[in-house]
Amino acid sequence: MNKVLQFSLLLILVGCNQDSPNVKQIGNMQYFIENAAQDGINQVESGLQYSIISSGDETAQSPDLNDVITAHFHGTLTDGTVFWSSVDMNEPLKVQLSGLIVGCQKIIGLMRVGDKWRVYIDPSMAYGDEGRPGIPSNSILIFDIELLDIE
Numbered sequence: 001m002n003k004v005l006q007f008s009l010l011l012i013l014v015g016c017n018q019d020s021p022n023v024k025q026i027g028n029m030q031y032f033i034e035n036a037a038q039d040g041i042n043q044v045e046s047g048l049q050y051s052i053i054s055s056g057d058e059t060a061q062s063p064d065l066n067d068v069i070t071a072h073f074h075g076t077l078t079d080g081t082v083f084w085s086s087v088d089m090n091e092p093l094k095v096q097l098s099g100l101i102v103g104c105q106k107i108i109g110l111m112r113v114g115d116k117w118r119v120y121i122d123p124s125m126a127y128g129d130e131g132r133p134g135i136p137s138n139s140i141l142i143f144d145i146e147l148l149d150i151e
Contacts, residue, residue: 028138031078032122035120041120048103048122048125050107052117053118056113056115058112060114061113062110062150063097063108064097064109065097066096066097067151068095069096069108069148069151070094071146072148073104073144076141076142078142101127103126103141104143116147117145119142120141121141121143
């Protein structure tokens with residue numbers, strides 16, 4: 001077989017691989033479209049959704065990027081795999097809001113102390129192509145976040 005033809009077939013096969021970024025991105029888009037159709041799902045922007053588990057004091061303040069927050073995070077992948085949980089460790093995370101991934105910054109900036117939300121974050125607002133240990137590249141992240149305090 002001609003080497004050019006072999007190379008072309010190889011490129012086609014690689015392009016059709018189910019793990020390719022384009023296939024993953026299409027699957028992620030489909031996930032957010034289907035999730036948005038569920039009752040109680042609020043969309044902040046494309047690829048950033050949440051549902052309210054419980055609400056805190058409506059008169060409480062929301063944090064800004066310079067604030068230090070204390071919150072519980074229970075993070076899973078779409079298949080239910082837990083990649084990190086302050087809840088399981090029984091120790092909330094205390095961190096400056098600007099130090100979190102963009103999706104968490106945007107969502108927590110909308111929350112008030114006492115709110116507990118389930119948050120759905122597209123990889124473009126999380127770890128993208130790079131991933132992290134326990135988080136494959138281009139993974140949608142799902143967090144249950146409970147905002148406990150703002151300093």
